[in-house]
Amino acid sequence: MPGPPPAPPAPELLARARLLVAPDVGEPVVRELERITGRAGERAPGNAPDGPYLHVGASLPEALRTGRLVWFHSVNAGTDALLDSGPWPPDALLTRTVGRMGERIAQYVLAWVLAECQSVSEFTAQHARAEWRRLPCEPVAGRTALIYGTGRIGSVVAGLLRGCGIRTVGVARTPRPVPPPGFDLVIGADAETEELGAARWVVAALPLTDATRGYFGARRFSAVRGASFVNVGRGATVDLAALGAALHAGTVRRAVLDVLPREPPAPDDGCWRLPRTVITSHSAGITADADVVADFGACWDELRAGRRPALAVDVSRGY
Structure with missing residues (x-):
């Protein structure tokens, strides 16, 4: 020890x-x-x-x-x-x-959550085609965000999402009888499977340690049931091959990756070809x-x- x-x-x-x-x-x-x-x-x-x-x-x-x-x-x-x-x-x-990194990252996460629910990318594509067609918008209130990392940054992310009526569940090394500010509930990693299946968004805000390297792999992504995945923590906490497989299978709806295992990625890096994925340049919390x-x-x-x-x-x- x-x-x-x-x-x-x-x-x-x-x-x-x-x-x-x-x-x-x-x-x-x-x-x-x-x-x-x-x-x-x-x-x-x-x-x-x-x-x-x-x-x-x-x-x-x-x-x-x-x-x-x-x-x-x-x-x-x-x-x-x-x-x-x-x-x-x-x-x-x-x-x-x-x-103020927590504030900046929280606004980044909320922006992508709202953009997805308001069909921003789809409307943008329609505009480029001069196409008029109504698209459904999805209310965020009552949905669940599962947030990995309950420290200074994760708590601010949870607080901003919760302010929009989103149920916020944190994942920590051990459950918390009294959740930190911003969270409705904090569970231990051994109790995450059910919440992964119920989540609308999975937000990764983990530091990179020996214990978190490759943390989001095939086992966790296989428990997801249509959630979107947002990584604002560290790139190497995610197995990109496993994420790609989950995106192709449809268990992960979309991905927003502000961090990658190797930065910047080369133009021919496979990360650019992940379906329904947006990569930003490690800029969520400058x-x-x-x-x-x-x-x-x-x-x-x-x-x-x-x-x-x-x-x-x-x-x-x-x-």
């Missing part, structure tokens, strides 16, 4: 740590980080400093993965690529940027500079108070 996550760095250690910033972090963000920490930001050098340091960026070079790293703040929400690229220093804190600054500042304040930040990542779990 993995051990507990490390304790947050002591405020006195944080007070003397140097601030290193990755080259791809913009100058406006650097100035805000300097304002928050009260020290000059240094573009990350090729070698680790002699004393303690904290780092802000999207990736952490191997040369900086030392025991002197106090804290790494990721400018991204997902940290799987960061953790997969090399051993993580055992005592270093890892935090991530979420910002992180803004203001998100990085706000979340770094929140983590800084919590650390200064001696608390583990709410945005801290449990490295042993990957989220």
